[in-house]
Amino acid sequence: MKNSTAITLAALGTLGVAGLGYALYFDYKRRNDPTFRKKLHREKKKAMKQQEEKEKLVQSQLVVSVERALDKALVEPFPTSREDKERMFMEHVAQGEAAVAGGEAHYEDAAVAFYRALKIYPDPLELIMIYQKTVPKDVLNIIMGMLSQDVKRRQENYYNTFPPEDMHVKIQDLSGNVDKDQPGKRKVVVAQQDFAVGDIIYSESPEVSILMPSVKGEPYCDFCLHAIADPTTQQTCDNCDVVRYCSTDCKDKAYEENHRYLCPGNVSDPNPVAQQLYDTWADRRELAPLLIAKFFGHMIAVEKQKQLAGTEGDYTVWERLEHLEFLSVDGSSDDKGNQKAICELVGRKVSGLEDFMTEERYLSLKGKMLYNAIGVRAPTNDDAAPSMGASPASEYVRAAGTSDLVGAGIYLVSSYIKHSCEPNVVPTFPEGTNRLSIKVTHPIKKGEEITMAYVNVGDRPTEARQQELYQKYRFTCTCPRCTEALMGQD
Numbered sequence: 001m002k003n004s005t006a007i008t009l010a011a012l013g014t015l016g017v018a019g020l021g022y023a024l025y026f027d028y029k030r031r032n033d034p035t036f037r038k039k040l041h042r043e044k045k046k047a048m049k050q051q052e053e054k055e056k057l058v059q060s061q062l063v064v065s066v067e068r069a070l071d072k073a074l075v076e077p078f079p080t081s082r083e084d085k086e087r088m089f090m091e092h093v094a095q096g097e098a099a100v101a102g103g104e105a106h107y108e109d110a111a112v113a114f115y116r117a118l119k120i121y122p123d124p125l126e127l128i129m130i131y132q133k134t135v136p137k138d139v140l141n142i143i144m145g146m147l148s149q150d151v152k153r154r155q156e157n158y159y160n161t162f163p164p165e166d167m168h169v170k171i172q173d174l175s176g177n178v179d180k181d182q183p184g185k186r187k188v189v190v191a192q193q194d195f196a197v198g199d200i201i202y203s204e205s206p207e208v209s210i211l212m213p214s215v216k217g218e219p220y221c222d223f224c225l226h227a228i229a230d231p232t233t234q235q236t237c238d239n240c241d242v243v244r245y246c247s248t249d250c251k252d253k254a255y256e257e258n259h260r261y262l263c264p265g266n267v268s269d270p271n272p273v274a275q276q277l278y279d280t281w282a283d284r285r286e287l288a289p290l291l292i293a294k295f296f297g298h299m300i301a302v303e304k305q306k307q308l309a310g311t312e313g314d315y316t317v318w319e320r321l322e323h324l325e326f327l328s329v330d331g332s333s334d335d336k337g338n339q340k341a342i343c344e345l346v347g348r349k350v351s352g353l354e355d356f357m358t359e360e361r362y363l364s365l366k367g368k369m370l371y372n373a374i375g376v377r378a379p380t381n382d383d384a385a386p387s388m389g390a391s392p393a394s395e396y397v398r399a400a401g402t403s404d405l406v407g408a409g410i411y412l413v414s415s416y417i418k419h420s421c422e423p424n425v426v427p428t429f430p431e432g433t434n435r436l437s438i439k440v441t442h443p444i445k446k447g448e449e450i451t452m453a454y455v456n457v458g459d460r461p462t463e464a465r466q467q468e469l470y471q472k473y474r475f476t477c478t479c480p481r482c483t484e485a486l487m488g489q490d
C-alpha cells in the first residue's frame with residue numbers, strides 16, 4: 001500500500017512534469033513554428049465549427065420542440081371562469097411536475113403543462129420567476145421558446161382576424177414595396193365586396209376621442225362629442241365644471257373610462273395635476289396629453305371588462321394600437337411633465353402604470369395619436385373635406401377647409417385608410433356623435449383599395465395639394481390624379 005502510494009505519487013509527479021513539459025513545448029511551438037501555428041488555428045476553427053454545429057443542432061431540436069409543444073398547448077381552449085382557471089392551474093402544474101419526474105423523455109410534455117398553467121395564471125411574470133427556480137433548465141428553455149413563439153404567431157395572425165368580417169374590408173400589407181426607413185403606403189384598406197356610391201361600408205366607434213379646445217365651454221358631450229341641443233338633458237360632473245355630457249349613459253361611461261382619474265375637482269381648489277392636463281388642452285391647444293390620459297383609462301376599462309367576461313386572450317387595445325404606424329416626435333420638458341401627470345393621475349388608481357408608461361412609451365403614443373387621429377365633424381357637413389392625422393409640429397388635428405371640426409378620435413380600422421386626391425370614400429358622422437361611417441363617393445370593386453382625402457383636394461392645383469400633404473404627413477402623393485398631372489408637365 002505504502003509502495004503503491006509512492007508509485008502513484010511518483011506517477012502523479014511525472015504526469016505533472018510531463019504536463020508542464022508539454023505546456024512549455026506547446027507554448028514554444030505556438031510562438032515559433034508557423035506550420036504548428038497554422039495547424040493549431042485550423043484545429044481551433046474546426047473545434048469552433050463543431051461546437052457551432054452542435055449548438056445549431058440543439059437549437060434546431062429546441063425550435064422543433066417549441067413549435068410542437070406550443071401546438072399541443074393551444075389545442076384545448078382555456079377556461080374562462082375563475083373557479084375553472086384555479087382548478088385547471090393546479091391540474092396543469094401537477095401534470096408538469098409528474099412529467100419532469102418521468103425524466104428527460106417527458107420534458108416536452110412538462111413544458112406543455114407548465115405553459116398552459118402560465119396562460120391562465122393572473123401574473124405570468126411572477127410564475128415565470130417561480131419556474132426559473134423550480135423547473136429544470138431544459139424545460140424552462142422550451143417554455144420560454146413557446147412564449148416568444150406564441151407572441152410571434154399572435155403578431156402574424158393579427159390581420160387574419162382584424163378587422164372583423166362584418167366591416168367588409170381587409171388590411172393588405174404592401175410593405176414589400178416600400179422603403180422600410182421611409183414613410184409610405186405599407187398597409188392599405190381593401191374592399192371585400194363591390195360598393196355603390198352612397199353605400200356605408202362600415203361604421204366604427206373610436207377607441208378614444210377628444211373635443212377640440214376651440215369648442216371649450218360650448219355644449220358638446222365630452223364622451224360621444226354630440227352637440228347638446230337641449231340644455232335640460234345636459235349632465236355635468238358632480239365635482240368639477242370642465243366636462244358635460246349629453247346623457248347619463250355618457251356620463252357613467254366617461255366616469256368609468258376616464259373622468260374618475262382626470263376630474264380636477266372643485267374650481268376653487270382643483271387637483272393641480274389634473275388641472276395641468278386640462279390647461280394644456282384648453283390654453284395651449286395640445287390634444288395629445290389629455291388624449292393619452294383618456295386612452296389609458298379606456299384601455300384599463302376594456303381589459304377589466306375582458307377579465308370579467310373571461311376573454312383576456314383577445315388582442316389588447318394596446319396591441320391594436322401598436323400595429324398602427326407613427327411618426328416619431330422629439331421629447332420636450334413639457335412631455336416629461338405631462339407623462340408624469342398621467343402616471344400620477346391614472347397610476348394612483350392602477351398600480352404598475354408608472355412602470356408601464358415610460359417616457360419612450362409616452363412619446364410613441366403621442367406620435368401614434370397625432371399621426372392617426374381623424375377629425376370629427378358635425379353631421380351637417382358630411383361631404384366637406386375630411387381630415388386625417390395631425391402634424392407633430394403643430395400638435396393639431398388637421399381639417400383643411402372645415403371650421404366645424406368638433407373633435408378628434410382614434411379609429412382602429414379607418415386609421416389605415418390612405419390618402420388619394422381622387423378618393424373613393426369620405427368619413428362621415430351621421431349620428432352627430434364620434435361614431436364614424438365610411439361613405440362611398442365613387443363606385444368600388446371587390447379587391448380595390450379604399451382611399452380618402454387627408455386634405456382639401458377639390459380643384460386645387462397639384463403642387464398645392466402635394467405641398468400640404470408633404471408638410472403634414474411627410475409623403476409624396478402618387479395617386480392617379482397627381483401622377484397624371486405631373487406627367488402632363490413633362
Ligand SMILES: C[S@@+](CC[C@H](N)C(=O)[O-])C[C@H]1O[C@@H](n2cnc3c(N)ncnc32)[C@H](O)[C@@H]1O
Binds near residue numbers: 185323324
Ligand atoms: C394617418 S397615417 C396612417 C398610417 C396608418 N395608420 C398605418 O398604420 O398604416 C398617414 C400616413 O400613411 C402614409 N400614406 C397615406 N397615404 C399615402 C399615399 N397616398 N402615398 C404614400 N403614403 C401614404 C404616409 O406615410 C402618411 O404619413
